[in-house]
Amino acid sequence: MYVAVKGGERAIDAAHDWLAEERRGDPAIPELSLAQIREQMSLAVNRVxxxxxxxxxxxxxxxxKQARGDLIEAIFLIRAYRTTLPRIGHSRPVDTGAMRCDRRISATFKDAPGGQVLGPTFDYTHRLLDFALAAEGEAPLARQAEPGPETVPRILDFLGRDGLIQEEPDGDATPPDLTREPLEFPADRALRLQSLTRSDEGFVLGMAYSSQRGYGRNHPFVGELRIGAVEVMMGIPELGFDVCIGDITLTECETVNQFTGSKTEPAQFTRGYGLVFGQTERKAISMALVDRALRWEELGEENVGAPVQDAExxxxxxxxxxxxxxxEHIKxxxxxxxxSELELVRKMRRGARAAQMQEAAE
Structure with a gap:
């Protein structure tokens, strides 16, 4: 229960003005443009x-920019804006197998068909501050690699040809839409994957890390990590066929996990899966690990009581x-x-004091 405070509206307006001033910072310094944020803080943009x-x-x-770099606040703003947009149709499922890869690596096969494409990555940097960036000079141009094939085969398909990895069922049924319907339990895998995509990157990373450390017995190989552009196709009823409405950049990760088999299934590998917007590979890998950990029941595995195995x-x-x-509502x-709680504590203290006095008198 809240009570009215005199001057609250004026105080809130003043707080908004002060926030805008703090967001702008020193007016002597040029203001950040949206193009600068989009192009030079692309990983933050991808997460949002x-x-x-x-x-x-x-x-x-x-x-x-509006959130002053607070990515959770920025995500809140985007979700709030998203609710105002009309839904004009649905696209076809994207074909990530036809992805034009900027980065494509595998930890399971060295000589993968199509080759290993390192792409733009922090993996091989020394994690030393580059003070040349403080000089704000022109960045050196990247050496141009020879163009690779337009599309590359899925690496895990080679395991599938030999029956060494569990086949994924065709998803003919339309999955529930988490952006329109609240999350309910038990949640099937399609709903879990949607939720993991929208989940906080740090939280999913922590859950994935816990599974690697033994809280869930989940230490996979990265079968394939690919980042690149895919076409978004949409069916146009008036035309009677699908048209490409644009390209989007995605990160997809498939992990390979051991599976000892069951009474009905032979020993084979199983998958974890992650798919996110942009180059967001830490999130995609974490998502794949958590996805695999949550599949314990459908695979007939033991629940060891690890937090990452508890879908809810x-x-x-x-x-x-x-x-x-x-x-934040508690502030x-x-x-x-x-x-009311303060009065309850005082009442309890008075009662205890009275009991002590009575005991002392006796």
Whole structure:
């Protein structure tokens, strides 16, 4: 229960003005443009698009600027804006097998057909501050690699040809839409994957790490990690065929996990899967690990009581917007609630003091 505070509206308006001033910073320094944020902070933009469930680099850049770099606040802004947009149709499922890869690696096969494409990555940097960037000079041009094939085969398909990896069932049924329907349990794999995509990157990373450390017995190989552009196709009823409405950049990860088999299934490998917007490979890999850990029941494995095996625990606590709202609401006025608890504590102390005095008198 909240109580009215005199002058609250004026105070809130003043807080908004002060926030705008703090966001702008020193007016003597040129203001960041959306193009600068979009092009030079692309990994932050990709995260906001992924967890905000809206692929629009310009809007994500605007949200980051408005949020002063607070990515969770920026994700909140994007999700709120997304609810105002009309739904004009549905695209076809994207074909990531036809991805034009900028980066494509495998930890399972050295000589993978199509080759290993390192692409733009921090993996081989020394993690030393580059003070040349402080000089704000022109960046050196990257050496141009020879163009690779337009598309490359899926690496895990080679295991599938020999029956060494579990086949994924065709998803003919339309999955539920988590952006329109609340999350309910038990959640099937399609719903779990949607939730993991929108979940906080740090939380999913922590869950994945816990599974690697033994809380879930999940230490896979990265079968394939690919990043690149895919076409988005949409059926146009008036035309009677599909048309490409644009390209989007995705990161896809498939992990390879051991599976000892069961009474009905032979020993083989199983998969974990992650798919996110942009170049967001840490999130994609983490998502694949958590996805595999959550499949213990359908694979007939033992539940060892690890947090990462508890779908309700993982999915209900991974959404950073819900978590932020519940956490930050406690800083809002709770005067009446606190006064009632304060009076209860005082009453208990008076009762205890009276009992001590009576005991002393006896």
């Amino acid at each position: 698009m992924t967890e905000g469930s809206l692929y629009d680099p310009d809007l994500a850049a605007l949200a980051i 625990f993982v999915l209900a606590h991974g959404d950073n917007i819900q978590a932020t709202g519940f956490l 809002l006025p709770h005067y009446v609630d606190f006064q």
